[in-house]
Amino acid sequence: MLSLALAGLTLTGCAKTSGMETVSVTAINYTDQELNSYLFRSLDELGKVAGGEPVRPFEGGGMMCCYKLPAKWKPGIKVQLRYDWWQGDDKPRKYETKEFELPPYPDGQAGMLWALFYADGSVQVVSSNYAPGHAKWPGKIKGGPMPTLxxxxxxxxxxxxxxxxxxxxxxxxxxxxxxxxxxxxxxxxxxxxxxxxxxxxxxxxxxxxxxxxxxxxxxxxxxxxxxxxxxxxxx
Incomplete structure (x- = not known):
C-alpha cells in the first residue's frame, strides 16, 4: 500500500547546501481515518512549507518536495507540523499544529522527513533515509501500516x-x-x-x-x- 518500498531500502535527500540538507517529505497513516492534509512549516524560513497531500487509512503518501534540515544531527532540531483529518464535505476543517524535536538521524545524516500518525492518536516526526521495513528505521512501529480486521x-x-x-x-x-x-x-x-x-x-x-x-x-x-x-x- 505504501507508495514507498518498505524493505531493505535507503532513500536519499534532494540536495545539499552549506551545512544543510534539502530533503523530501512524506507521511504514513497507521490509523483507520483519512488524513486530509499534512504540512511541514519551516521555523527558520517564513512561508516555506512542504507536504500537503491526503493520505488514506493504513497507507503511505508519496514523496513531496522539499524541506531543509541540518545535514548532521544535533540536539534541538525542531520542526513544525500542521495537519487535519477528513471531517466530511459539509464540515469545517480542524487543523492541529505541533512542534517536534527530531530524534537522532540514523547514521547521523539527514534523510527524508516523515510524519507518522498512529492509531493511539500520537504523532511522530523522524528524519530517515531508511524506510519502515529496514532494521535501522527509527519509527516506533517497525513496519508499514496493516489494516485492522x-x-x-x-x-x-x-x-x-x-x-x-x-x-x-x-x-x-x-x-x-x-x-x-x-x-x-x-x-x-x-x-x-x-x-x-x-x-x-x-x-x-x-x-x-x-x-x-x-x-x-x-x-x-x-x-x-x-x-x-x-x-x-x-x-
Missing amino acids: EYRRKMWQMDYDEAKSFEQELLGPRDESDSGWEKQWESDSRYGEVAVMKSFLGPKDPNYRKHVRRADQDGLLRIQAKLKRLEGTRP
Missing part, C-alpha cells in the same frame, strides 16, 4: 452494500414511457460511447431500446458475479 470488514461492507444497491436498481422496473427513454437517451448521449450512440436514430429507435435492455442484463450478470465473489471473501 474491523477496517477491512467495514470496507468490505461498503463495497457489498454498493453492489447490492446497484443490483436492486437493475432488478427494478425500467421506466418504459417516452419520457423515460428520452432521459436515458440524454444520459447515454452525454456519458456513453460516441460511436455506439451514432448508430441509433434516437430514443424511439427499437435498436437503441434493445441495446439498453441488453446492457442492463449484462450489467446485472456482472454485479451478481461480483456479489458472489464478495460473499466468498468476507474478512
Whole structure:
C-alpha cells in the first residue's frame, strides 16, 4: 500500500547546501481515518512549507518536495507540523499544529522527513533515509501500516452494500414511457460511447431500446458475479 518500498531500502535527500540538507517529505497513516492534509512549516524560513497531500487509512503518501534540515544531527532540531483529518464535505476543517524535536538521524545524516500518525492518536516526526521495513528505521512501529480486521470488514461492507444497491436498481422496473427513454437517451448521449450512440436514430429507435435492455442484463450478470465473489471473501 505504501507508495514507498518498505524493505531493505535507503532513500536519499534532494540536495545539499552549506551545512544543510534539502530533503523530501512524506507521511504514513497507521490509523483507520483519512488524513486530509499534512504540512511541514519551516521555523527558520517564513512561508516555506512542504507536504500537503491526503493520505488514506493504513497507507503511505508519496514523496513531496522539499524541506531543509541540518545535514548532521544535533540536539534541538525542531520542526513544525500542521495537519487535519477528513471531517466530511459539509464540515469545517480542524487543523492541529505541533512542534517536534527530531530524534537522532540514523547514521547521523539527514534523510527524508516523515510524519507518522498512529492509531493511539500520537504523532511522530523522524528524519530517515531508511524506510519502515529496514532494521535501522527509527519509527516506533517497525513496519508499514496493516489494516485492522474491523477496517477491512467495514470496507468490505461498503463495497457489498454498493453492489447490492446497484443490483436492486437493475432488478427494478425500467421506466418504459417516452419520457423515460428520452432521459436515458440524454444520459447515454452525454456519458456513453460516441460511436455506439451514432448508430441509433434516437430514443424511439427499437435498436437503441434493445441495446439498453441488453446492457442492463449484462450489467446485472456482472454485479451478481461480483456479489458472489464478495460473499466468498468476507474478512
